[in-house]
Each structure stands twice: as C-alpha cells, then as structure tokens.
Amino acid sequence: MMPAPAPSLQGFRPSRFADGCYLALRVTGWLAVTSACVAALWLLFFVMLGDFSFAGTVLQIENFASRYVVADGARQDRFRLLFWLASAALFVLVAFFRRHSLGRVAANIPHPKENPHGR
Helix, strand or coil, rough: CCCCCCCCCCCCCCCHHHHHHHHHHHHHHHHHHHHHHHHHHHHHHHHHHHCCCCCHHEEEEHHHHHHHHCCHHHHHHHHHHHHHHHHHHHHHHHHEEEEEEEEHHCCCCCCCCEEEEEC
C-alpha cells in the first residue's frame, strides 16, 4: 500500500476570507495593545502622584474615587468628558508611536500572484 501523495501547494491561493480574518485578528491585537498602553499610562500617572509607592498610589486612587462620587452630576459629566478626551489624546499619541507595527500587518498577507518559491 502506497502512502497518499502530499497535497500540492503550487496552486494554493489563500482565500479572501482567511486574509480578512488574519487582518482582523492583527488589527484587533494592535488595538488591544494600544488600549492597554493607555490604561498603563493612566496607572503610571497615579503611581507618580503617589510618589512611586504602593500605599501612595492606592491613597491617590481612593482620593480620586471619593471626590468623583460626591461631585454633582454636571461635574461628573465634565470630568467624564475630560477623561475620554485625554484618553483619546493618549491613544492617538501611542498609536503614532506604534504606527509601524500596524503598517506591517497588511504586508504579511501573501499576494495571490506571488510565486511559491522553494515549494
């Protein structure tokens, strides 16, 4: 009994669906890492306010939370707006420094007319 021949990769062309899934996963990962960097920058802000100690950081976060809770609705709305605008600015800043990794995402998808060298 002869073993089955290996499938030929000569005529193999990745589907557009597979390329789309690959691209979506890479972009989702890029967005997740960039968002995590923004969260880490906010944490670093509170660590700096707390003089780089755990107790000071926790006290600063507690102070921040208690003042937010006792504020009236209009001040909470203004703070939320300020927070999201600052977060968006941080996201744009981090995304600017990470733009090269996003540019390589589409470059890793093989071109359908590319010759499979060495196969």
